[in-house]
Amino acid sequence: MAFDPINDCPTNAPTNDAPTxxxxxxxxxxxxxxxxxxxxxxxxxxxxxxxxxxxxxxxxxxxxxxxxxxxxxxxxxxxxxxxxxxxxxxxxxxxxxxxxxxxxxxxxxxxxxxxxxxxxxxxxxxxKLVQTNEVRRSACLLPVLQMIYEETNGQPLYLIDIGASAGLNLLFDRYHFDYGQDQTFGDSESPVQIYCQSRGRALPLSATFPQVASRVAIDLNPLDVHKQDDVLWLKALIWPEHDERRKLLDAAVLVAKHYPIRHVQGDGVALLPALLNEALPDTRLCIIHSFTINQMAPQAVQNFQNAMRQFSKRRSLYCVAISCKDGASSNLGLSCYQNGAESKNILAKCSDHGTWIEWL
Ligand SMILES: C[S@@+](CC[C@H](N)C(=O)[O-])C[C@H]1O[C@@H](n2cnc3c(N)ncnc32)[C@H](O)[C@@H]1O
Missing domain, CATH: 1.10.8 (Helicase, Ruva Protein; domain 3)
Structure with a gap:
């Protein structure tokens, strides 16, 4: 597959040649x-x-x-x-x-x-890099993380976010979600109030947030919510008319200042095996990536999948992914890696910025 360096979607492979x-x-x-x-x-x-x-x-x-x-x-x-x-x-x-x-x-x-x-x-x-951290994508990740948690009988999740930017989506359990159709979830007093319209089938939301054992945010260039310049860069990545997204970002930055997570700088593909090895026993390993692999070269994506397959020979793991499908929507997928093999399901379609989700 090839990637388009203009937008977030796959079309032309990234190249080291300077464009004319x-x-x-x-x-x-x-x-x-x-x-x-x-x-x-x-x-x-x-x-x-x-x-x-x-x-x-x-x-x-x-x-x-x-x-x-x-x-x-x-x-x-x-x-x-x-x-x-x-x-x-x-x-x-x-x-x-x-x-x-x-x-x-x-x-x-x-x-x-x-x-x-x-x-x-x-x-x-x-x-600088394009590192838009879109908090509303948490609304799409939540039902899948809950599914994993339930399927594994309540084993706490060990979350590793590849291409996490400032890691704001790893704090999903500090946010409040309104999916419309009377489906709300989380702390109604949270400064982060996320509206994501649920279209079609009701979302498989459970009663509580999954328990999280660990949150690891990997990025080529982790952005730090305590650094004014990093926060300004996150804001600058939001388009001028999108006032609501800027407000949501401000609120999420406020929350993130109170709930530090572990940030790791580097190439998520290269670092993954070592980070997986560090994962605590009695936790459910779950890798997340949203709008990251579209910034990777095809060979890196291949290596990423191979690393997960390889590791799953020793310990199974899940991978939740939001990736660009076409200009109009994205895919929300869940892969389970076990004994060296991957089984993958597309669970929902959603908008690139998490403004709606359609459970399939
Ligand atoms: C468009 S942002 C998405 C941020 C976040 N996942 C979200 O959905 O809000 C993509 C992020 O992936 C990071 N990234 C791209 N390639 C990477 C790699 N090989 N390893 C780690 N991070 C990477 C970029 O630095 C950037 O912060």
Whole structure:
């Protein structure tokens, strides 16, 4: 399978070759058409503009190989804008201005901003990664984690999140969930109130949260909720119009400051065997990954699956995955690895950001 470095979906394999300006222009155009059109009028307009501007494309070309260039470019711009909220570009960003509307001077303000901070922008593009930590995906993970917990007669879960970013989804049992249709779950007083519309069949929710023995968050670059810059980067990754997601992130960061989890820096595939070996006995091993494998090269995905198969010859384990299916929805899958073999089920479809789930 191949991967698209523009968005989170599989289409073109990540490559170490720097894209040409024409290729980058295509990526920005597709980003506008496929991702922004219904979701961010501002990025839609800006992406089309960048696609026609070789000077801006040359800056965007500084993104690390394999990274979604348009996502990263706009996150870097918004990050700098959060630090310079008095710049005239801020008037166009709903994340910074209550009265932001589409204006004729958007193009001028955008170009001026990007060129006056060209060096900072390039630095960010060379060093940062697309690490959007979408807390609402917890609403999709919860029913599956409960299923595993029940199937294993209440053995506490040993959770390892590969590509965890700040690890916010590992704290799912501190959140409150409303799935509509009178299905609510968790602490109604939690600062993190997640609404995820359940479509179709009722979700197989049980009475309590699963017990968790351990939470390990692995990332190439773990983000730390105690570091202002990391939190600002997480915010900058959220598109300007998505105010509700920013509020949810703020609330989850607040919770995470009180419930520290174990963070491990490095390549999740390479580190996995050692981390699995460390897992406590009498726990149920459960690997989670959401929107991570789309950032891995095909061989790395293969190695990841082989590592789980190999380990399961000694001890069985589960893997819960949210992965991009197409532009319209994602798959929520559960694999059980036992005696070196994998059995996999797609349990639900869900939206990329966990705004809805459809149990199959
Ligand atoms: C789009 S974010 C998703 C974050 C989180 N799983 C969520 O759903 O909110 C993908 C994360 O995977 C991480 N990542 C990508 N490849 C990785 C690898 N080989 N090992 C560890 N982390 C990786 C990135 O650094 C990034 O933080």
């Amino acid at each position: 300006l024409n290729q980058l222009a295509d990526r920005f155009r597709r980003f506008a058409q496929q991702e922004c059109c219904d979701s961010s009028p501002l990025y839609d307009q800006l992406s089309r503009m960048v696609a026609q501007d070789n000077d801006l494309l040359a800056i965007a070309g500084c993104a690390q190989a394999g990274q979604p260039a348009a996502n990263l470019f706009f996150a870097a711009v918004q990050f700098l804008l959060f630090q310079n909220p008095d710049d005239s570009l801020a008037r166009h960003f709903p994340s910074l201005s209550t009265f932001a509307t589409s204006r004729d001077d958007l193009s001028t303000d955008f170009r001026n901003f990007c060129f006056s901070r060209k060096d900072d922008l390039k630095d960010l593009l060379r060093t």
